[in-house]
Amino acid sequence: MKRVTRREAIQGAATMAALPLLGMPSQSPAQSAALPAEVDVAVVGAGLAGLAAARLLQERGRSVAVVEARNRVGGRAYTDTARLGQPVDLGAAFLKSADVNPLAGEMRRREVALQSDDGDYWLFDRDRDGRLRDAATEDYDLLGLLYDRIDDALLDAKTLRADVTLASRTKLDVNGAARWADLARAMAGPLHIGIDYPQVSALDAPRLSGTGNDAWLPGGFGAWVTDYAAGLPVWLGKPVVRIDWANNGVTLATAEGQVRAEACIVTVPLGVLAAQDGILFQPALPAAQREALSRMSMGLINRIALLYEPGSFNAPANTQVLANGGGSRTFSFRLNVHNTPLVVATVGGEQARALETQGEAAMVAAARAQLKLIFGEAVDGRFLRGVASSWGQDPFSRGAVAAARPGFAVARRNAGRPLTSAAGRSRVLFAGEAFASADWAGFATGAWLSGRLAATEALRVLG
Numbered sequence: 001m002k003r004v005t006r007r008e009a010i011q012g013a014a015t016m017a018a019l020p021l022l023g024m025p026s027q028s029p030a031q032s033a034a035l036p037a038e039v040d041v042a043v044v045g046a047g048l049a050g051l052a053a054a055r056l057l058q059e060r061g062r063s064v065a066v067v068e069a070r071n072r073v074g075g076r077a078y079t080d081t082a083r084l085g086q087p088v089d090l091g092a093a094f095l096k097s098a099d100v101n102p103l104a105g106e107m108r109r110r111e112v113a114l115q116s117d118d119g120d121y122w123l124f125d126r127d128r129d130g131r132l133r134d135a136a137t138e139d140y141d142l143l144g145l146l147y148d149r150i151d152d153a154l155l156d157a158k159t160l161r162a163d164v165t166l167a168s169r170t171k172l173d174v175n176g177a178a179r180w181a182d183l184a185r186a187m188a189g190p191l192h193i194g195i196d197y198p199q200v201s202a203l204d205a206p207r208l209s210g211t212g213n214d215a216w217l218p219g220g221f222g223a224w225v226t227d228y229a230a231g232l233p234v235w236l237g238k239p240v241v242r243i244d245w246a247n248n249g250v251t252l253a254t255a256e257g258q259v260r261a262e263a264c265i266v267t268v269p270l271g272v273l274a275a276q277d278g279i280l281f282q283p284a285l286p287a288a289q290r291e292a293l294s295r296m297s298m299g300l301i302n303r304i305a306l307l308y309e310p311g312s313f314n315a316p317a318n319t320q321v322l323a324n325g326g327g328s329r330t331f332s333f334r335l336n337v338h339n340t341p342l343v344v345a346t347v348g349g350e351q352a353r354a355l356e357t358q359g360e361a362a363m364v365a366a367a368r369a370q371l372k373l374i375f376g377e378a379v380d381g382r383f384l385r386g387v388a389s390s391w392g393q394d395p396f397s398r399g400a401v402a403a404a405r406p407g408f409a410v411a412r413r414n415a416g417r418p419l420t421s422a423a424g425r426s427r428v429l430f431a432g433e434a435f436a437s438a439d440w441a442g443f444a445t446g447a448w449l450s451g452r453l454a455a456t457e458a459l460r461v462l463g
């Protein structure tokens with residue numbers, strides 16, 4: 001097996017779990033208290049975007065209420081600490097390009113020790129009989145060449161504003177690398193943004209490579225977000241069903257009361273915003289915004305965490321494993337996640353959707369079967385139990401990350417335009433990963449930045 005540095009490995013499918021939380025203060029947000037009658041700014045959703053907005057507003061002395069549908073904060077950043085006896089991130093897991101990542105800066109200011117992601121990377125190939133074996137050194141290079149080609153095509157499309165499919169701008173059957181093309185496509189599509197390669201937009205999709213210096217959080221990404229929420233005025237278990245913005249101010253309605261605010265920041269995932277049975281806006285969202293929402297979709301990525309007996313995999317912590325021959329049904333694995341006997345698989349796109357409808361047991365079985373193919377029966381015999389996320393079926397996420405369809409990249413900007421009431425002041429602002437700046441769209445960092453931006457705009461509106 002060949003060792004390559006993380007810089008050479010693809011970043012998008014990196015998967016982490018975490019060490020137990022050590023000495024981090026935590027405070028439960030309000031669960032059952034009644035909503036306040038009136039605040040300066042009401043925030044819908046307690047994911048990173050909503051929490052970032054609330055924190056900034058609170059720091060500037062404004063009254064805020066964050067109204068959250070679930071009985072927990074964090075949204076798509078969620079660390080399961082109970083089911084496998086070890087914390088495991090079932091949503092956001094790592095910080096991309098931590099050396100230039102503004103959210104990493106915020107974490108460091110809060111004295112969170114980030115750990116760099118420099119695990120091994122193992123590639124497996126299929127022989128003529130369909131058996132998996134270690135890939136040859138040149139195969140790593142061939143796959144790397146294809147990643148570079150895809151990244152170049154993404155960069156070109158952004159430079160030329162070519163709003164077409166990524167597939168139409170990439171030629172991957174080159175230099176003997178064609179055998180690895182399906183794996184490269186899987187890494188750039190379903191495992192990167194949750195969308196199968198033929199539907200990926202060259203203009204909208206984020207590039208594959210960052211600086212190569214990814215990092216993860218001791219304790220788990222989701223656990224950190226829970227900690228970040230401490231001290232913020234969050235009301236849990238209260239889905240917002242209606243937003244009235246016609247008159248002076250904005251009123252959020254839930255089944256258990258309402259709150260009126262001078263301005264409102266909506267941070268629900270794009271899938272919730274676009275859903276017919278989602279939040280009712282009164283007046284309705286403008287036609288141009290509804291049109292833009294219909295030009296976007298939620299890609300699907302799921303994590304499947306498998307617990308084995310200690311010592312089952314003779315691999316360094318966080319070793320990434322990829323196998324050729326899966327086509328769009330490829331899994332990306334991390335072995336011995338964070339030095340625990342956990343394996344975390346990532347699946348995306350239509351494969352993730354099909355598996356999700358079959359239920360958690362089927363997802364766990366599928367990931368386990370793939371590992372058995374690679375590592376054999378003996379390892380499989382040491383499997384203990386597994387858990388899986390189902391972000392697509394979750395009514396409060398309806399997918400993993402937002403993407404514009406090819407030809408409609410502009411929709412991302414139009415789908416999140418602020419609503420201006422008849423009185424002429426912007427009162428409803430939108431934030432979240434879907435509406436983040438191009439550099440960080442889709443990532444937790446984008447959500448955090450966009451929440452802060454919306455809060456800044458709300459402060460301006462409030463005067």
Ligand SMILES: Cc1cc2nc3c(=O)[nH]c(=O)nc-3n(C[C@H](O)[C@H](O)[C@H](O)COP(=O)(O)OP(=O)(O)OC[C@H]3O[C@@H](n4cnc5c(N)ncnc54)[C@H](O)[C@@H]3O)c2cc1C
Pocket residue numbers: 014044045046047048049050067068069070073074075076077090091092093094095096238239240241267268269272279301302303389391395396397399400401431432433434442443444445447
């Ligand atoms: C499987 C997976 C892996 C990922 N991996 C990474 C990664 O490694 N690194 C990374 O940077 N990013 C990753 N991401 C993306 C990252 O998780 C998101 O970009 C980020 O968490 C989104 O934050 P947000 O605040 O925009 O949305 P969310 O976190 O979804 O927050 C929105 C909130 O709104 C709430 N809500 C929904 N409907 C209502 C309603 N009607 N009323 C009130 N509240 C409502 C939701 O419950 C939720 O809490 C991953 C995502 C997934 C799903």
